Amino acid sequence: MAIAREAEPVGSLKEVREAGLDREDLLTVYRNMLVTRGVEERGHILYRQGKIPGSFYTGRGNEAGSVGVATAMGPNDVGTPLHRDMGVHITRGVEPWRIFAQYMGRADGPTKGRDGNVHMADGRLGLIAMVSHLPAMLPVAVGCALAFRIREEKRVAVGWFGEGASARGDCHEAMTLAGTRRLPMVFVCDNNQWAYSTPTHLEYASETVADRAQAYGFEGVVVDGTDVLAVYREARRAIEKAREGGGPTLIECLTLRMEGHAVHDDAFYVPKEMFEEWAKRDPIERFRSWLKDNADLTDEEEDEIALEIKKIMNDAMKRADDSPLPDPSTVTEGVYATPEDLDTPHHK
Amino acid sequence: MAIAREAEPVGSLKEVREAGLDREDLLTVYRNMLVTRGVEERGHILYRQGKIPGSFYTGRGNEAGSVGVATAMGPNDVGTPLHRDMGVHITRGVEPWRIFAQYMGRADGPTKGRDGNVHMADGRLGLIAMVSHLPAMLPVAVGCALAFRIREEKRVAVGWFGEGASARGDCHEAMTLAGTRRLPMVFVCDNNQWAYSTPTHLEYASETVADRAQAYGFEGVVVDGTDVLAVYREARRAIEKAREGGGPTLIECLTLRMEGHAVHDDAFYVPKEMFEEWAKRDPIERFRSWLKDNADLTDEEEDEIALEIKKIMNDAMKRADDSPLPDPSTVTEGVYATPEDLDTPHHK
Amino acid sequence: MPVMSYLQAISDGLRVEMRRDKRVYVIGQDVGVYGGAFKVTQGFQDEFGPWRVIDAPLAETAIVGSCTGAAIMGMRPVAEMQFADFVSCAWDHLVTVAAKQRYRAGTPVPIVVRCPSGGGFSGGPFHSQNPESSFAHIPGLKVVCPATPADAKGLLISSIEDPNPVLYMEHKHLYRRIKDEVPEERYTIPLGEARIHREGDDITLVTWGAMVYTADEAATQVEAEGISVELIDLRTVAPWDKQAVLKSVEKTSKALVLHEDTRTGGFGAEIVATITEEAFESLDAPVKRVTAPDAPVPFSPPLEKAFIPQVEDVVAGLKDLAAY
Amino acid sequence: MPVMSYLQAISDGLRVEMRRDKRVYVIGQDVGVYGGAFKVTQGFQDEFGPWRVIDAPLAETAIVGSCTGAAIMGMRPVAEMQFADFVSCAWDHLVTVAAKQRYRAGTPVPIVVRCPSGGGFSGGPFHSQNPESSFAHIPGLKVVCPATPADAKGLLISSIEDPNPVLYMEHKHLYRRIKDEVPEERYTIPLGEARIHREGDDITLVTWGAMVYTADEAATQVEAEGISVELIDLRTVAPWDKQAVLKSVEKTSKALVLHEDTRTGGFGAEIVATITEEAFESLDAPVKRVTAPDAPVPFSPPLEKAFIPQVEDVVAGLKDLAAY
């Protein structure tokens, strides 16, 4: 018995306008999706060139989910995006060169080489850096929502989690606290159908992840995670509901992880047909055709945007590569915060 | 929207016979409930006499829940009862004098004075001693069920938890593993409507705890936790379903914690009317009248049983009081197990 | 100056800080209507309302983890564990997120986790533990263990003010037993500064928490036999006041470390190791540890007494050292 | 004798034991079809079937906690953590239930938790940690840290046989880098017995895990300068072989303890403290520690190199001691 609501796909430009996006916004969404993929594709190249130490993860297939939700967030809303959510960082305005610097362990990455991959965030953009342990950031996101509730601010916290990570206790405790206190919180499940090599039926036994929302006293919605506009619309609805005191929502964005778990993984365990089927639903391709059909995206515009992004990428890689490696003598610096660290607008 | 099934109350003797209990069984259930309450009432007296160190907890109001479920368990089934589940220990055959010895920290208590209260169990009776941390025993119970599944034994594990403790991650992880693997497991929620001073709406935001079962892919049932026969019937149904490969069930036994959280707590925060209302549904009184109305319990029988139990209690308290305090020189003994410890039927 | 119990001093410190700074709030099980299992927050909900004194579900990771999020949003949360033992349920959050966020991401996490710790009243294996050593090993966390009412108040306020995650271990056995003068106004005591509880010349005795009183009694006993003990109350275990200890050992040449936690890998080992490394030439005897043995905390009184270090154990240790 | 990598030896030990004893099963994330993140259980599900090689949900408490239940029912479970770092998510279960059940309730809990630990390949703060010290402090747990392929196999089999909860720390940096002869048949190596990796007279160097190789290289370097090092590989950290260490220190009069985990409250402190307490009269110099500094493990190669103890750090320490 499915309990969660299934979101409708988005149709016309009119509908989208009603949802709050004008043509310029739509092109920004399109750019953000392209930059998201561009950063990860370039990262892949850098990795193969041996410029990225450690491992390397991407969110291919999740560009609509991550960009769609981030687009719906207000400037003062906050979030805890994960390893498939590069689009959130991009949409919130993280400069690509800093991401490359992060990948390469350089001093100018958001974590100054202390952490790698997407384990980063720019706090000024309302994001909090993820840890590896999944889904350990959900209780943190709920704490942000609690702060907003205590201070009676009209702000919302968004917490991401994978369908696999939904099995761990942190997910349950976070949803329990958010549900009992009706906090201004939106839970976003990046359901990419695999947790490393583990299929969904070994991760959860409900029909959908969103079905679980009722266990916490709020609404669950399943949305096509390759349809950026549907994701946007549902996220916006949930965020505005939370903002107005309506409590949490769980949005499950269904997609497929289009690559291995990380760069070393060829995903032999994913049926080939599954990849083929979902390749047809590539979020960027889908949105591009939608723009052509519904918002008069011209070939010239398309080329222009492609060029623009190519340039951003090339400049960013160059600038990142110019960033120095961190100075080893700083290895013990900053383990403890000092009172000056609290000298931020947040901490007044 | 309530999702869980609401169990019907039990009616006639015929119905009960069909559920597998003959008159002798019914009197045994009655005796076990009386012994359960008797042990806790005497414990209370011993506590006030200063004979029980530390704190003291009882399960008054939960005698039907604990005895009802334990009565439905097969001899080779196992369980992890909690601090309100004295009835499980009694029904499985723990001798009352050993419980008093446990309360008083004596050498003959099941934990030999190493632990107190109901933090005890006799492994030979298929029970595993609880820890304080709630609900940390649920993953352990699920592990028992997993062992049965691996070995293809027709045995069932029963795991208890409070409605308050359902908020913690361990509950979620245990149910997730049991649900995805359809293990022979029955989850029993002692819903006594309070977690210390905390009311249910601050502990969970679903309508019932049983509603949550669907989030884990199995059935939830709410049963009147003061109706021992209804509890028995539902527990038996769930246990036999699990035994036959039907996977887990969550049974929520609704009752009221009829005393404070522990002996020091006067429960000022529980509305008086609530106590009054639930006092009318005292599980032992209810069952006594049922037995009179449906199974011809005579006054003589009743008196005989009362006397019998009084004698058991008095003998048990005396025997326990004769048990020595543990020898302080043994304080470091048994921290680590030796290979001989594994020389049990389980470990062959 | 008013006289307060250790418990009242904690309560007072918290109240003072909540009145001064509206970013401070309390969250924990039964902290609201009930006033907390030990009544530290009794009356707080009436004064500060239900959104600054928050009854939480039975979910320690949600409690502490949400404090981290709120702290990052500018609040100054104080979480209450019902017993210190239950902080094990928030271990992952504390060591994985709270401890490392400043180093990794530059994000300070100013939270306090109040942990009613320690044994001595037959609380058994799960209501008696002293988990400070486990946390003191984790870079990024601070651990505070006050022994006196005045320290309890001043260190609590400092912990709330501190921009880092602080585990504040309040010893339950001191709650109502220990009373002393406590300044009425707000004041702070710096984290990382030890206190000389008693001056002496022959042996340095380092301890913290409830063991300060055990140590003091032992010191009084051996004084009668002409052994002069310098008793250092560390007050905070992470960071700990290495300089104060080394300075004292340079004077006395002998040292005993006492703690209520179990021995192997307990924080006493760190103190002994540091003394050995950095004051080796001053030492006239091996540094000694008196601690609980390597076992869970037993429930039954004779076992618990054999478990928790007693005055006579410390006396024996001091005499051994004096005779060395 | 066949030559095996450290990883193959672990795999082999597990396979041998699973073939011999059908109570042994494996549970963890991706251990089945995928063969485990590091491929330790590659091919196992084909051989032993899906109910003895169990793909678990992403839920470490369920994984380890269920092992405890199954162990009490007579099984011999082996849990795999995908990285040792994630064992923090099962901390409460391990310290609260598994560690204390034998003492409290007489119930042995024979489980093994395999923890791929250690850094050296830019794994960053959450894929590089060495959590052995945290667990070695908890009475009731055992902690095993093999350094060689032969030890990896023998100690794994002993861990499975042991009637207690054992954390088996397998160092990822040794997985494919270290190869050696490993007996084909089943054999055990007792927990708690150190191994003299290298005999020597001047300084005792105590370490375990991947640091054995760092230590050995350092010992070779200083040998050229006439400093003879006795290198002890502890092999198990809880229990640890105090006698072997003390015996060596009595001979050499000097000791250095080396570990990859961070310094304050790391297990090195326990070893230094014990040497000081029990071999004080033998010591000609302060016992020294070389460890990682008190910080999370950084990701970027120059930082990580500055973090993990290097051969030159150990050489410097040994020279200091020799010159003392």
Ligand SMILES: Cc1ncc(C[n+]2csc(CCOP(=O)(O)OP(=O)(O)O)c2C)c(N)n1
């Ligand atoms: C607590 C914890 N255990 C194990 C891991 C190792 N791990 C990293 S990603 C992953 C799979 C996560 O699956 P899902 O939540 O679906 O996210 P996805 O990677 O598919 O986006 C696992 C097991 C982890 N990061 N955290």
Ligand SMILES: Cc1ncc(C[n+]2csc(CCOP(=O)(O)OP(=O)(O)O)c2C)c(N)n1
């Ligand atoms: C992890 C954990 N946190 C806190 C406690 C302290 N505590 C003991 S009982 C209790 C309330 C439990 O409520 P519930 O689960 O409903 O069980 P009840 O006592 O009502 O039967 C609390 C908070 C605990 N035992 N374990």
Ligand SMILES: [Mg+2]
């Ligand atoms: Mg996934």
Ligand SMILES: [Mg+2]
């Ligand atoms: Mg309850």
